[in-house]
Amino acid sequence: MARFRLLDKYLRRYTQLSERELSHQLQTNLWFTPVLYIVFSFVLLALSYTADYKFQTGERMWDVFAVDYDLTQALVSTLTAATLTLTTFTFNLILVVFTTFSGQFSPRILKNFIASKATQRILGIFTGSFFYMLFSFLVLNKHFAHHFFTVPLVAVLLASLSMGTFIFFINHAVAWLQVNKMTYEMKKESMSIVKGSLQNEIDPYKVKDTAPLKEYVERLTKREGKQISSNRSGYIQLIDFVEIMEEAKKDDIIIKLEYTIGDYVFSSTPILSYWSKEDAEIDIPKYLALFSFGKRQTEVQDMEFSINKLVEVAIRSVGNYDPKTASNAINQLGELLSYISCVGNLNPYLVDVDGHLRVILQEKDFSYYLYNGLGYIRHYSEDNVIVGIQILNVLDLIAKSANPRDYDAIWEFAVYTTKGYEKDFLFGLDCEKFNNLLYEIAKSTGHEKDFQHMGP
Incomplete structure (x- = not known):
């Protein structure tokens, strides 16, 4: 009874979710897609045995294609063990990816890997193929047919598909372990949230x-x-x-x-x-x-949570003395901030169709997003001048593509960034880099008169 109550509570929780929450929950869970593939494998199993038992396809085929009972049993049992082995290796590889993400970047990035359609479909193919082999072996019976064609053919095709999928999964996991792929996927996720939360729901x-x-x-x-x-x-x-x-x-x-x-x-x-x-x-x-x-933050509407994942990758990379990873994360974050500036109407007032004010949101202008993104990286990078130069470089790119209303915020943040590094100008080249980038930002934002040469 306790198990049934637990199942009822679990199912009730899902039925109470909104359509968007339910879609997100299913997408970020490893079990949903494999279950669909398992259901499909049972349908395929039923069709295969119907063809061999009822329509006697094995008896009607040429001898070269007809497989006797003993060979079919040996084939299916061997492929069952082989598919299980491939599935085990796949789960081990997933655990390696999880460990790497958690230790080197952030445990919050794990869901991005889980939610990728490739990961879920790969697991679905493995689990579906395994269940097909297993239950084929279970219901194989020579009293209904002495020769088989459909069952061994489908088993061989599924085993071949699983082998190809395993090779693809190795490539997929290696690609995700590369920072460029990982940060790009996080940026895409954040942009989709901006498009959904800002443009489609609030901006109208x-x-x-x-x-x-x-x-x-x-x-x-x-x-x-x-x-x-x-x-x-x-x-x-x-x-x-x-x-x-x-x-x-x-x-x-x-x-x-x-x-x-x-x-x-x-x-x-x-x-x-x-x-x-x-x-x-x-x-x-x-x-x-x-x-x-x-109990936790989710990416359904929370744009800042997605931004923070990119920020965390950059901060951890700075701490691990990995400037290339930090630079890549800062670049992707800069493109995301530029996108927010271009497409987002950041005023906090929502009016109805008659023009009457109805909702006042928490006021979050572009300077808020700048600080919560690049500001945290600036703070944790401390005296790392190279990271400071990269932040200014990204600010220059943002200034060249941002909405003019955000020019003041970009300029003020650039000045704030350089002020923190003044004491660390140990070399003339650092000074020159900072001043050149700051001057470019001043030109792009219309603050040339406010530009002051920094350093010795």
Whole structure:
């Protein structure tokens, strides 16, 4: 009974997830795709034995293609052991990749490798092939047929596919152990979150001219709003912004989010405030249901969590005296920041179709993302001048492609970065590099007048 209760609890947890959460959970679990392949292998097994038992394909084939019972049994039993051996080697290789990622880079990167379609399909092919061989051996019976054709043919084809897949998996694992591939995949994941969370969900409700709304919000927040507290503790994993906008319009209220995706809150922590025209009461559980809480951060909507994984790779690489890896991570991070600047409307005000303010988000401008990305690397690199030069080089690239509204933030961050290295200018070449890059950033951001030569 305890096992059934545990299974029921497990299944209920999945049925309560939103469509996006369920998709993410299935994608980042190793068991889902292999289970699908196992189901497919049973279907293939049923078709194979139907062909050999019912339609007697082995008896109707030419003698050269017909395989007798003893040879079929020996073939299937041998291939079962061989497939199991390949599957064991594959899992060992996966553990090696996990150990390398955890020790050298970050344990948070493991899910990127697990979630890759290639990894899941490879495991699916191995497990599906093994179950086909195993149950073929189990149900093989000479009382139904003396010669077989379909079963041994499919077994040989699956064994050949498994062998080819194993070779492909070695190449796949080696490619993932290369930093370029790993950081590129993390950047792609982050860009997809930006596209989903910013462009598709939030940006349609934003306006370009925020000056009137700023004044209105300043007056509004002087009044004390009513608060809704969280009913559980954990990380905010998901917020249904579309539904919040619809419900806020129905109730004719203005909502301010006190915390955002990725923040950790306690139970009873106020997570949002709201203002209504006539101090009307609202359905609090309805709004709490639009927030998803969990024990850990996820990549579903949490753009900062994905950025932090790239940051962690860069910081660990600096600590391991691996400048090339750090440089690669900084470059990918710079491209991601440039993408955020170009496609993201970072103002915190969401309005409905009638132009009425409905939701006030936590204000996070481009300087916030710059600091949480490159700022952490700058801090942990301490007196590593080479890393500082790489950060300035990336800032120069960002400045040449960023939205003009972010020029001031880029320039201020560049100055902040160089100030921290002034005491470490031991060589004239370091000074020259810093000054040249800083001047290029000044030109790109329109701050040439503010440029000051640094160092001796």
